[in-house]
Amino acid sequence: MRILIVEDDPMLGDGLLHGLQLMGYVVDWFTTGAEADHALGVVHYDAVVLDLGLPGEDGMTWLRRWRERRCQIPVLVLTARDAIESRISGLDAGADDYLVKPISLDELAARLRAMTRRAAGNSAPVWRHGALEFHPAARQAFWHGKPVDLTSREAMLLELLLAHPNRLLTRDFLRDKLYDWQAGLESNTLEVHIHHLRRKIHPKIVRTFRGAGYTLGAAEDCA
Structure with missing residues (x-):
């Protein structure tokens, strides 16, 4: 946020x-x-x-x-x-x-x-997507009921994807949300966070649209 x-x-x-x-x-x-x-x-x-x-x-x-x-x-x-x-x-x-x-x-x-x-039109205290459960207040994720150890940036990225489940999010949009103007960014920083989400949760939790951006993976693919 x-x-x-x-x-x-x-x-x-x-x-x-x-x-x-x-x-x-x-x-x-x-x-x-x-x-x-x-x-x-x-x-x-x-x-x-x-x-x-x-x-x-x-x-x-x-x-x-x-x-x-x-x-x-x-x-x-x-x-x-x-x-x-x-x-x-x-x-x-x-x-x-x-x-x-x-x-x-x-x-x-x-x-x-x-x-x-x-x-965002989602006032529920717990967000669910397939086997994923996310508590936005604590920024805590659970996969099949087990806690997922996420860094602060990874949790923010996951929250963004869950808040916009049907929207294609561009790299510029995500970078704007995840980093202030003082942050020094390397070109592949965002991709590293996405790689970690896929490794820690599910390979299909994030979909890549080459040259366009990213979306949340389909719930049925993340069961």
Whole structure:
């Protein structure tokens, strides 16, 4: 899951960045709405954590602007404004959730997971595909009932495939989701992760469409 944080407080922004990264998320952090707006134009984010008290145009302005453009990305508003009227205004402007500072990082992560599951149309706590069982909250996979030892990137890749079971996912799309802009990537990094998923779960868990991308293997082939 790739998260965009828009927060101008350097201590909080840095804490959110590194805290979510330690939980296995791919995170980009910006301090202004203009920077975040540019990033949204070039990266397929799964969710935005948006502070309202931004320099220049505030977060509410940017949220309304994104919704006017039909940008449907889930947005969690993070703010010190705890008045009921502020919460109502944020939700009416298009926010999917609202947290008042100070926050628990665990609660933030749980709310992000819930938002992205709803956005993907799959709110179930356990996803099943043939003999594969995946718990998105814990990023834990089970194959024929036995736990599969996956790295953080492998779990994220599997989650992406399961979240889009009937979609051809391009290499660029997958790289956008799995790595932030600071990551130094080798040309075959994605293929290595796919190779490991096939070895650890099933040779047909990922289908390759040469020159186009990858899809989740058919459930009947992964029984």
